[in-house]
Amino acid sequence: MKTNETTSVRVRIAPSPTGFLHVGTARAALFNFLFARRHGGTFIVRIEDTDAQRSEKRFEDNIIEGFTWLGLTWDEGPDVGGPYGPYRQSERKDLYRTHLKLLLERDLAYHCFCTKEELEAQKNYMLANGIPPKYSGVCAGLGKDEVARRIADGALSVIRFRATAKKLAFGDGVKGKIEVDTELIGDFTIAKSVDEPLYNFTAAIDDELMRISHVIRGEDHISNTPKQILIQEALGFHTPHYAHLPLILGPDKSKLSKRHGAASILEYRDDGYLPEALANFLAFLGWHPGGEKEFYSLLELISQFDIAHVNKSNAVFNIQKLDWFNAHYIRQKSDDELCALCLPYLQKAGMIDASTDREKVKKIVALEKERLKKLSDIVPLSSFFFALPEYASEILVWKKSDAATTAKSLAASCAALEALDAPQFTEEAVKDALGAVASEFGNGAAYWPVRVALSGMEASPGPVEIAEVLGKDETIKRIRAGITRLNMI
RNA sequence: GGCGCCAUCGUCUAUCGGCUAGGACACCGCCCUUUCAAGGCGGUAAGACGGGUUCGACUCCCGUUGGCGCUACCA
Numbered sequence: 001m002k003t004n005e006t007t008s009v010r011v012r013i014a015p016s017p018t019g020f021l022h023v024g025t026a027r028a029a030l031f032n033f034l035f036a037r038r039h040g041g042t043f044i045v046r047i048e049d050t051d052a053q054r055s056e057k058r059f060e061d062n063i064i065e066g067f068t069w070l071g072l073t074w075d076e077g078p079d080v081g082g083p084y085g086p087y088r089q090s091e092r093k094d095l096y097r098t099h100l101k102l103l104l105e106r107d108l109a110y111h112c113f114c115t116k117e118e119l120e121a122q123k124n125y126m127l128a129n130g131i132p133p134k135y136s137g138v139c140a141g142l143g144k145d146e147v148a149r150r151i152a153d154g155a156l157s158v159i160r161f162r163a164t165a166k167k168l169a170f171g172d173g174v175k176g177k178i179e180v181d182t183e184l185i186g187d188f189t190i191a192k193s194v195d196e197p198l199y200n201f202t203a204a205i206d207d208e209l210m211r212i213s214h215v216i217r218g219e220d221h222i223s224n225t226p227k228q229i230l231i232q233e234a235l236g237f238h239t240p241h242y243a244h245l246p247l248i249l250g251p252d253k254s255k256l257s258k259r260h261g262a263a264s265i266l267e268y269r270d271d272g273y274l275p276e277a278l279a280n281f282l283a284f285l286g287w288h289p290g291g292e293k294e295f296y297s298l299l300e301l302i303s304q305f306d307i308a309h310v311n312k313s314n315a316v317f318n319i320q321k322l323d324w325f326n327a328h329y330i331r332q333k334s335d336d337e338l339c340a341l342c343l344p345y346l347q348k349a350g351m352i353d354a355s356t357d358r359e360k361v362k363k364i365v366a367l368e369k370e371r372l373k374k375l376s377d378i379v380p381l382s383s384f385f386f387a388l389p390e391y392a393s394e395i396l397v398w399k400k401s402d403a404a405t406t407a408k409s410l411a412a413s414c415a416a417l418e419a420l421d422a423p424q425f426t427e428e429a430v431k432d433a434l435g436a437v438a439s440e441f442g443n444g445a446a447y448w449p450v451r452v453a454l455s456g457m458e459a460s461p462g463p464v465e466i467a468e469v470l471g472k473d474e475t476i477k478r479i480r481a482g483i484t485r486l487n488m489i
Numbered sequence: 490g491g492c493g494c495c496a497u498c499g500u501c502u503a504u505c506g507g508c509u510a511g512g513a514c515a516c517c518g519c520c521c522u523u524u525c526a527a528g529g530c531g532g533u534a535a536g537a538c539g540g541g542u543u544c545g546a547c548u549c550c551c552g553u554u555g556g557c558g559c560u561a562c563c564a
Contacts, residue, residue: 159562178494317501
């Protein structure tokens with residue numbers, strides 16, 4: 001796709017607020033955003049809410065919130081306005097009505113009175129007889145008077161566009177040249193009535209009126225493109241450059257959808273994924289800047305983005321890779337930032353409240369930082385700090401040790417730690433105290449039981465770090481409980 | 490069924506005619522190490538198939554097969 005400096009780049013993401021912001025739309029938005037910013041163009045958000053039955057404001061809000069969370073910014077949209085508004089199709093009815101009437105007057109479109117049942121029957125007949133199914137055209141030749149009479153009689157109708165049969169080809173920025181025979185399309189519907197326009201029609205009108213230069217969208221829209229081009233030609237509109245992105249697939253290789261898991265991008269946020277991780281991951285689904293660098297900030301993505309390098313084939317959404325990106329970005333956070341990010345999860349789990357010592361929480365988060373794949377992992381990983389979990393006494397014994405030795409080493413550790421004055425219960429002091437025990441019993445026989453007694457878990461941060469966070473009293477208490485347990489084995 | 494799009498490790502990908510096919514995730518092993526994680530090192534693993542074109546094809550062309558998408562009075 002050529003992007004010379006003289007034609008300004010204007011791209012749009014046109015979500016339909018009939019559901020929460022899903023991954024596919026978010027990725028398409030990201031690519032449009034990247035493309036616009038890369039070329040100093042304009043990024044527009046246009047809400048396609050022509051389907052009044054299915055559109056809901058809460059979905060629009062969810063979509064806008066999702067884009068914002070991802071780090072995207074737009075220049076024109078329903079919330080920020082712009083010179084080509086309004087940016088909600090439901091608020092552009094008059095524009096569509098004008099063009100619809102124009103099409104009707106010029107006989108480029110016509111009223112169709114066929115009922116859904118009739119249409120269904122026609123379709124089944126054609127299918128059964130091996131004929132490519134398309135509108136039969138029974139209403140295509142109705143005279144003006146006949147149409148007026150039927151409408152006056154209250155007959156229900158839809159508006160169909162007269163699709164001229166021809167070989168149509170358009171260049172695609174990703175796929176190359178795409179050719180279709182519009183003969184196979186047939187006269188398609190563009191409105192339920194002059195006040196109820198349908199998707200292919202409104203998209204063609206708005207892309208013209210909003211001066212859209214490039215349409216970047218999922219390849220599930222390839223079959224809509226010739227319809228939109230036909231409408232553009234009938235109305236004397238320009239045809240924007242098209243670029244159809246490969247689809248994002250679920251593990252089963254079918255188009256990613258709600259049934260594959262997260263229904264909304266915001267669910268990823270709530271689950272503890274970082275926007276920079278998701279953006280990095282999503283950008284790499286179907287595109288790659290070349291080279292072996294893996295981590296790209298949004299700014300770096302912008303500077304490298306080239307739509308010519310977008311893949312043609314679909315990509316499977318690999319949650320493990322997302323986790324890896326996320327873990328990386330979590331580790332990049334400062335302790336303060338990460339603590340602030342983890343706080344909501346800890347609070348929600350009831351593990352901390354306003355009275356909890358913030359410095360203690362920060363130490364805990366810092367300790368678990370490199371173990372977090374998602375922010376929400378902080379809850380199961382750190383709960384033992386706040387309340388010792390129930391655990392099997394047997395796990396106190398290190399694999400290369402025995403109960404008797406473990407009891408002795410735990411008692412020694414306990415004594416060594418008790419000898420420390422509470423104010424001097426520093427990481428340094430604890431380390432020296434336990435180090436002395438370790439030099440007598442060996443690292444494994446000394447550290448393992450202390451760590452298990454303190455955490456109640458077979459896997460956790462080291463005993464010195466935990467003890468320092470817990471403080472002398474709690475540390476001694478937990479170790480004594482461990483010793484008691486050992487004596488009962 | 491019709492039409493369209495696509496085809497490199499299990500997954501995301503590099504390669505734009507010269508490849509001993511590179512990287513990443515995941516997986517396995519080793520190191521580090523009380524455990525886990527992180528980190529370091531190493532390993533298993535790919536050009537769907539068949540024809541062309543060419544000195545030379547993963548790269549170009551054709552066919553086959555397979556996958557996906559679309560086929561609404563949804564978008």
